[in-house]
Amino acid sequence: MFVRIVKLSFHEEHIPAFLENFELMKDKIRNAPGNRFLELYQDKNNKSIFFTYSYWETEADLENYRNSELFYDVWTFTKRLFNDKPEAWSVDKLVTLV
Template identity: 75%
Template sequence: MFVRIVKMSFHEDKVAAFLENFHEVKQHIRNYPGNRFLELYRDKDNPSVFFTYSYWENESDLESYRQSELFKEVWAFTKKLFNDKPQAWSVDKLVTLE
């Protein structure tokens, strides 16, 4: 399992549209084969910056999602709202403390 973190920065007047769309598609993303966890975070200092944090069984599951019609539709809508290039990281979780 690995973690995917995506940072997205939006035009201030587009944040509401992003949030509305995210709430419409979040269960579809979360239920995509191989997805085990999905969260959305908002930056404390800049309310136009968001991060998605997701767990995937393996890289091929994420790649399958990225090639899916669901991703293509979500990304086509979302990328029009950006005010900066998104950034993404795929990382391995090494330690969890509970």
Template identity: 65%
Template sequence: MFVRIVKMSFEPSNIDTFLKNFEIKKNDIRNFEGCRFLELYRDKNTTNIFFTYSYWDTEEALDAYRHSDLFKGIWAQTKPLFNDKPQAWSVDKLESLT
């Protein structure tokens, strides 16, 4: 399992649109085959910056999502809302304390 972190910066006037779209699609993303966990974070100081944090079984599962009609539809709605290029990291979880 690995973790995917995506940083997104939105035009402030587009934040509500993004949040409404995320609310509609979040369960579809989370229930996509291979996705085990999904969270959305908002920066405390720069409130137009958001992060998604998701767990995937394999890189192939993430790639299948990224090539799916679901992702293509979400991306078509989300991309015009950005005010900066999104950044993404795929990382291996080494340790987790709860």
């Protein structure tokens, strides 16, 4: 399993539209084959910056999602709202303390 972290930066006036669309799509994303976890974070100091964290069983699962109609719909809507280029990282989780 690995973690995908995506940094998203929006024009302030587009934040409500992003959040509304995320609310509509989050269960579909979370239920994509191979997705095991999904969270959305907002930066405490810059309210225009958000991060998504998603856990994927395999890299192929993430790639299948990224090539899906669902991703196309989510990304086509979301990218119109950006005020900066998104950034993404795929990382392996090494330690979890609970």
